[in-house]
Amino acid sequence: MFEAILLTVITASTPLVIAALGELVSERSGVLNLGVEGMMIMGAVAAFATAQLTGSPYLGILGGIIGGGLFSLLFGFLTLTLVANQVATGLALTILGLGLSGQIGEAFVGMPGVRLQPIVIPLLSDIPFFGRVLFSQDLIFYMSVALVFGISWFLFKSRTGLKMRAIGDNHGSAHALGINVVRTRYLAVLFGGACAGLAGAQLSLVYTPQWVENMSAGRGWIALALVVFASWRPLRVLAGGYLFGAVGIGQLHAQLLAQSGGIAIPSQLLSALPYVATIVVLIIISHNRRTTLINTPASLGKPFVPDR
Amino acid sequence: MKKLIIALAATTAMLGGFAGSASAQEKKKICFIYVGSKTDGGWTQAHDIGRQALQKALDDKIETPFLESVPEGPDAERAIERMARSGCALIYTTSFGFMDATVKVAAKFPDVKFEHATGFKAAENLATYNARFYEGRYIQGQIAAKMSKKGLAGYIASFPIPEVVMGINAFELGAKSVNPEFKLKVVWANTWFDPGKEADAAKALIDQGVDILTQHTDTTAPMQVAAERGIPAFGQASDMIAAGPKTQLTAIVDTWGAYYIKRTQAVLDGSWKSEQIWDGLKDGILTMAPYTNMPDDVKAMAEETEAKIKSGELHPFTGPINKQDGSAWLAAGEKPEDKVLLGMNFYVEGVDDKLPK
Numbered sequence: 001m002f003e004a005i006l007l008t009v010i011t012a013s014t015p016l017v018i019a020a021l022g023e024l025v026s027e028r029s030g031v032l033n034l035g036v037e038g039m040m041i042m043g044a045v046a047a048f049a050t051a052q053l054t055g056s057p058y059l060g061i062l063g064g065i066i067g068g069g070l071f072s073l074l075f076g077f078l079t080l081t082l083v084a085n086q087v088a089t090g091l092a093l094t095i096l097g098l099g100l101s102g103q104i105g106e107a108f109v110g111m112p113g114v115r116l117q118p119i120v121i122p123l124l125s126d127i128p129f130f131g132r133v134l135f136s137q138d139l140i141f142y143m144s145v146a147l148v149f150g151i152s153w154f155l156f157k158s159r160t161g162l163k164m165r166a167i168g169d170n171h172g173s174a175h176a177l178g179i180n181v182v183r184t185r186y187l188a189v190l191f192g193g194a195c196a197g198l199a200g201a202q203l204s205l206v207y208t209p210q211w212v213e214n215m216s217a218g219r220g221w222i223a224l225a226l227v228v229f230a231s232w233r234p235l236r237v238l239a240g241g242y243l244f245g246a247v248g249i250g251q252l253h254a255q256l257l258a259q260s261g262g263i264a265i266p267s268q269l270l271s272a273l274p275y276v277a278t279i280v281v282l283i284i285i286s287h288n289r290r291t292t293l294i295n296t297p298a299s300l301g302k303p304f305v306p307d308r
Numbered sequence: 309m310k311k312l313i314i315a316l317a318a319t320t321a322m323l324g325g326f327a328g329s330a331s332a333q334e335k336k337k338i339c340f341i342y343v344g345s346k347t348d349g350g351w352t353q354a355h356d357i358g359r360q361a362l363q364k365a366l367d368d369k370i371e372t373p374f375l376e377s378v379p380e381g382p383d384a385e386r387a388i389e390r391m392a393r394s395g396c397a398l399i400y401t402t403s404f405g406f407m408d409a410t411v412k413v414a415a416k417f418p419d420v421k422f423e424h425a426t427g428f429k430a431a432e433n434l435a436t437y438n439a440r441f442y443e444g445r446y447i448q449g450q451i452a453a454k455m456s457k458k459g460l461a462g463y464i465a466s467f468p469i470p471e472v473v474m475g476i477n478a479f480e481l482g483a484k485s486v487n488p489e490f491k492l493k494v495v496w497a498n499t500w501f502d503p504g505k506e507a508d509a510a511k512a513l514i515d516q517g518v519d520i521l522t523q524h525t526d527t528t529a530p531m532q533v534a535a536e537r538g539i540p541a542f543g544q545a546s547d548m549i550a551a552g553p554k555t556q557l558t559a560i561v562d563t564w565g566a567y568y569i570k571r572t573q574a575v576l577d578g579s580w581k582s583e584q585i586w587d588g589l590k591d592g593i594l595t596m597a598p599y600t601n602m603p604d605d606v607k608a609m610a611e612e613t614e615a616k617i618k619s620g621e622l623h624p625f626t627g628p629i630n631k632q633d634g635s636a637w638l639a640a641g642e643k644p645e646d647k648v649l650l651g652m653n654f655y656v657e658g659v660d661d662k663l664p665k
Contacts, residue, residue, distance in 0.1 A: 001516070004511070008508060008511045008512070012504065012508055102347075105347075106347060109349065110347075110349055110528075110550050110551075203503075207503075207507065208504055208506075208507045208527075208532060209532065210503070210528060212345070212347075212349065212503050212528075212529075213344075213377075214344075214345055214377060217501070217502040217503070217505070219504070248505075249508055249512065252495055252509055252512035253512050253516065255495055255496060256493055256495060256516045257516075258662070259493060259494070259661045260660065263662070265662075267468070267496035268496075268498060268664060
């Protein structure tokens with residue numbers, strides 16, 4: 001049973017981790033995009049539609065990435081080229097995404113979905129327990145793991161990553177050094193959108209292979225919170241995402257076990273547990289002010305107009 | 309966004325209300341507030357099918373604007389009030405959680421008629437309507453007891469309100485009428501609408517050993533999980549056979565259309581009165597989806613029970629019934645009053661859960 005629970009946790013956590021990683025990159029470059037929920041749902045509908053029309057869940061994944069990415073470019077154009085307020089634009093993006101996806105998806109409502117099948121990795125999947133849990137997963141899970149380590153390496157070990165973090169910390173100085181702030185931010189926003197789209201694809205191809213309006217049901221907002229929770233560090237996003245997923249699934253089992261044991265625990269309290277856990281960890285993390293300050297991109301959310 | 313557009317349209321209509329009062333008189337506005345999206349495949353979709361039937365039946369006399377995905381809570385009051393101001397003659401608020409908001413707005417707009425689904429608070433201009441879903445759940449319980457090898461079913465519940473508790477009890481009573489040892493496990497998802505969470509709840513129940521699944525949430529996600537894991541399940545609010553062609557045993561299908569037409573006609577005639585309507589299988593406000601994926605004898609039993617409930621021969625809540633703790637609730641042959649059912653806040657014997665307070 002433990003194995004089954006773990007598999008459920010992975011399914012529930014993966015979209016959170018992926019969307020949060022994308023937002024992390026965007027925020028590290030200094031752009032606060034509150035439109036994660038909107039980009040995610042656009043990814044979900046694009047992935048579902050593509051998979052339905054082509055019959056291939058893999059093209060579906062691609063569709064989700066492109067859907068989320070294209071949608072994020074709208075945000076990029078408004079906030080980076082037209083220098084609109086990032087918070088307002090992000091919120092508008094979410095509202096637009098929820099509505100637009102509903103419109104696009106109307107034709108696909110009630111259709112049985114195309115499920116993304118797991119890829120069983122030879123040899124590794126024969127390892128007892130871990131083999132089945134970690135190496136018999138679908139492509140999106142493997143991508144999520146690759147993203148965690150890839151982004152970690154990119155941000156803290158690569159030259160481009162260093163430049164990007166410099167922009168996020170002080171776009172004025174970075175600009176003076178000759179780094180192209182706007183172009184880098186465009187790429188970061190696009191990457192964030194693509195990740196949110198991939199997370200959406202996971203929802204409509206793996207988690208619940210169907211299209212239902214609003215099916216992201218607030219997961220984009222949780223991903224946003226995870227970035228702050230993780231103090232802008234990829235490995236902590238992974239930990240935070242799985243903590244949230246595990247507590248969320250765990251509380252369902254806790255309800256059932258409490259029932260069998262005849263213990264009365266209010267289910268409302270248990271449902272609130274993932275959020276409580278998140279807040280508690282957040283308090284513990286922010287206890288150390290210095291590390292928080294070091295990790296927070298100082299230019300986050302500030303508009304940048306290059307002087308010519 | 310759609311919500312926003314409709315809201316804008318409603319506001320515009322309100323502003324233009326003075327100029328265009330002549331045209332407004334031609335077509336009465338019959339308005340709907342939905343808690344989910346109109347294509348959720350479940351609860352809200354059933355209401356929207358009812359709305360479409362209404363529009364079709366009285367097409368030359370009415371228009372039927374609606375607001376979808378209105379959250380229960382403070383937003384609901386604003387949404388209902390906006391509808392009331394926009395000149396609606398009758399407003400249907402279609403979720404239990406809209407109750408207090410509807411009561412408040414109804415008090416402010418005495419000339420507008422309100423109808424609130426599944427609630428229990430009425431007023432001069434506020435009627436309530438509901439379907440006796442428990443009748444369908446009793447039949448489901450009987451089928452579950454026949455089909456489950458372990459005698460253990462899983463129930464995905466939304467919120468601990470009387471409507472849901474009543475459904476759980478009816479299911480258990482139906483099951484026990486076939487197998488007195490039948491047990492029911494309940495998981496509270498604390499949401500009406502979240503495909504992911506509903507699927508998680510379904511998986512949790514199956515992992516804990518149930519071999520048949522039923523739900524009181526709005527999407528087809530649990531049906532899909534049941535299909536994947538190869539256990540049978542029951543649909544909710546709409547026929548969910550598309551999500552589980554080899555999985556769905558039957559579904560409680562809400563058919564609000566005839567009711568909406570009847571009551572709207574009453575508004576047009578001026579004969580509308582505030583009533584508390586609670587119709588059942590015999591009135592056709594709920595129907596059972598075709599009995600599928602079960603042996604013929606189970607199907608025959610289900611059909612017989614359905615016929616008995618329709619004829620009034622069988623009331624699912626007929627004593628002797630004990631409460632969960634074993635204390636007596638109904639004596640042999642005794643039937644509860646409707647208001648007791650509508651305020652139900654306790655489990656009957658056999659439910660394997662402590663009711664959240």
